[in-house]
Amino acid sequence: MNRKSREEWATQIAELEQKPAPARKEPITVGRIVTTALTLVEAEGFDALTMRRVAAALQTGPASLYAHVRNKADLDDLLIGTLSRNVSVPAPDAERWREQVLDVCGQLRDQFLRYPGIARAALSAPPANLDTLRITEGLLGIFLVGGVSPQSAAWAIDAVLLYVSGYTYESSLRGGQPDRAEMLARLRMLPASRFPHVVEHVDTLNSGEGHERFEFALRLLLDGLATAG
Amino acid sequence: MNRKSREEWATQIAELEQKPAPARKEPITVGRIVTTALTLVEAEGFDALTMRRVAAALQTGPASLYAHVRNKADLDDLLIGTLSRNVSVPAPDAERWREQVLDVCGQLRDQFLRYPGIARAALSAPPANLDTLRITEGLLGIFLVGGVSPQSAAWAIDAVLLYVSGYTYESSLRGGQPDRAEMLARLRMLPASRFPHVVEHVDTLNSGEGHERFEFALRLLLDGLATAG
């Protein structure tokens, strides 16, 4: 029994003493990572989503996450997938196809707005995600039953989803009303000589409560579709 | 003459020796920073745009930039402003207002595509930038002369600019054809039971050469405008 084993013996005893119940830490899973990440984004925004912070919330180090998730980008995709799984696509109804599209887009919008800034991940996400494809599939069915040609439908879906992501991203950036008041004040300072139309319609430019702008843009797209075939 | 001054004396002599022509380094200006940043983005993309790399290209340290630029976000704004200054807005022509809008959007699109990924900065940029407001002003004039109501014009401009940014951002992410072939292959692997429409129209979904999708979406918006007033 040499010196070294004496030390080991001592540490063993010490461990015995100070570990009454380490309680077998609950194992890390992809699901736990995703839900932790989502609550983090919901509370503090997408910029606060950090491998380190997710790991800390799970009471571990960042290295532990990489056994379940390839990348941060991979994690972002998982989040978008989870959000997409929360929108329900209705069975196509030829009479109400426009409203159905608006409904799906509205659901997606609300999901994105609930997690501020996450739309950036949606813009960066690869389009071959299974969960987002489910939405594409559903929209495609709705468009086709509405009499839209496959070509137009495909491109329209692209445009519509792009708009939803862009809209929600912008919305979550420009957060509150103070920002809006500030911008109005700045717009009023513009010289009317160089910006005649902007100055004249400054109030109109900033109008639009709730999601009026959102619906307006989407209806524009859909109405154009109906006329163009 | 103590020890310290001897050292100073020595370093003075050494400097005299080794500085035949330090050539008075050209001073850093906002303009030099912006052009340096733009060439960097053009060559390596927006993700490579780093204060350190800009500083290195100017043969200095990152701290030197902060005397001319408040933030990295501030630098991003300057870049967007510079790009916006490169698009020329035509004098409104009631007969051709739709084509004029498409023209302006096309210019903006080409500017953004030339500097891959910079559209993200456009999405994050505050809307009260003087240079982007010049474009808004121009578009507003075109819409109004085309008989569009101020309300619709304001919202349509928002939608159109948002679409341009989103489109160019996505385009510069999904870079080349290998990516596209890969995605096509993946789409073909989908089970037709769950994704009937996607599988059936897989080729249509990925069609669209050049900027066909771009023009399609914008025309949809503008045509809808014409009918909706």
Next chain:
DNA sequence: TCTACTCACGAACACTGTTCGAGTCAACTG
């Protein structure tokens, strides 16, 4: 009981944006 094998994770690496404070130089002022 011994051996694989998967998972957890401390430590480190190479980055990032940003600040501080000391130093340098040009231009205005008395």
Next chain:
DNA sequence: CAGTTGACTCGAACAGTGTTCGTGAGTAGA
């Protein structure tokens, strides 16, 4: 002409980022 002011430069550092490596612990199978 001397002196001071104020703008500019920039080395060093700080706190934070994503990611990898190697070690170690625990479980499952032979």
